[in-house]
Amino acid sequence: MSVPALKSTDYKSPVTPIWCPGCGHFAVLSAVTKALAYLGLPREQVALVSGIGCSSRLPAYVESYGFHGVHGRALAVAAGLKAAREDLTVLVAGGDGDGFSIGGNHLLHACRRNMDLTYIVMDNEVYGMTKGQASPTTAPEWRRSKLTPHGPGVRRFQPAAIALAAGASFIARGFSGDPSLLSRLLVQAIRHRGFSFLHVLSPCLTFRPDEKEWKQKVHPFADSPTSNAVEAARLIQADDGMSLGLIYAEDLPVWQPASECSASLADFEAEFRL
Ligand code: SF4
Ligand code: MG
Numbered sequence: 001m002s003v004p005a006l007k008s009t010d011y012k013s014p015v016t017p018i019w020c021p022g023c024g025h026f027a028v029l030s031a032v033t034k035a036l037a038y039l040g041l042p043r044e045q046v047a048l049v050s051g052i053g054c055s056s057r058l059p060a061y062v063e064s065y066g067f068h069g070v071h072g073r074a075l076a077v078a079a080g081l082k083a084a085r086e087d088l089t090v091l092v093a094g095g096d097g098d099g100f101s102i103g104g105n106h107l108l109h110a111c112r113r114n115m116d117l118t119y120i121v122m123d124n125e126v127y128g129m130t131k132g133q134a135s136p137t138t139a140p141e142w143r144r145s146k147l148t149p150h151g152p153g154v155r156r157f158q159p160a161a162i163a164l165a166a167g168a169s170f171i172a173r174g175f176s177g178d179p180s181l182l183s184r185l186l187v188q189a190i191r192h193r194g195f196s197f198l199h200v201l202s203p204c205l206t207f208r209p210d211e212k213e214w215k216q217k218v219h220p221f222a223d224s225p226t227s228n229a230v231e232a233a234r235l236i237q238a239d240d241g242m243s244l245g246l247i248y249a250e251d252l253p254v255w256q257p258a259s260e261c262s263a264s265l266a267d268f269e270a271e272f273r274l
Helices: 025-039 055-061 074-084 096-102 104-113 159-166 179-191 209-217 229-237 265-272
Strands: 046-050 065-068 089-095 118-123 170-175 196-201 243-249
Touching: 025 055, 025 089, 025 118, 025 179, 046 055, 046 074, 055 065, 055 089, 055 118, 074 089, 074 096, 074 104, 089 096, 096 104, 096 118, 104 159, 118 179, 159 170, 159 196, 159 229, 159 243, 170 179, 179 196, 179 243, 229 243
Parallel strands: 046 065, 046 089, 089 118, 118 196, 170 196
Antiparallel strands: 170 243
């Protein structure tokens, strides 16, 4: 007897999102469930791992395995899970604060390791959950936070350029205000074998009402996507941060350790005995 195909609503959990009305993350949740349904992935074959922050609540809202974890450590947890369970489709979700500040070092090494993971970063250029502090992607002159009344005064973190330099094999940028592009990019990211970095412009209308203007500012990348890292670097350097689409995808060696460990616990104890 054939199993009926799942619809996107079948991937939505009974937990009601507590995001603010108008938050960009609703569109990301919808893109995730649509992409999973499109790919026909069984729910028990999918795991969503996150860190801490508004966007990191995503696993609770998806009917799959999920782990809402530790601030900035989502990629470390996801890499461990993928190392132990290669058969799972592992998605990682978080925000700009979680992924680019405290989790920045994990991002570099996840890119270079190129495990078969999909990392979705919902970037709203602010720490939303802790009420509006500047994050690594906040513009230097942004003055709305009481903690940085003169603006952070620091150049922004450049997610796509850093992911490319660190060795990610798939880099794309989506926007919550363009849900069909977002779903398509997510399908491509999941299908890509290797570390897929999906940077999503996802407005926080509560602490960054100015991000309503993103709808008028976004535009497609000037050039077609490439599988050449030098070409991708040129594309990213020419980007104003509001270009949308696939930037780069290349088949590079994927790191996947053997899931079986040949050493016993007694071997480890002997190795580390003082
Ligand atoms: Fe979304 Fe911002 Fe509200 Fe957090 S604070 S749920 S990021 S709108
Ligand atoms: Mg944020």
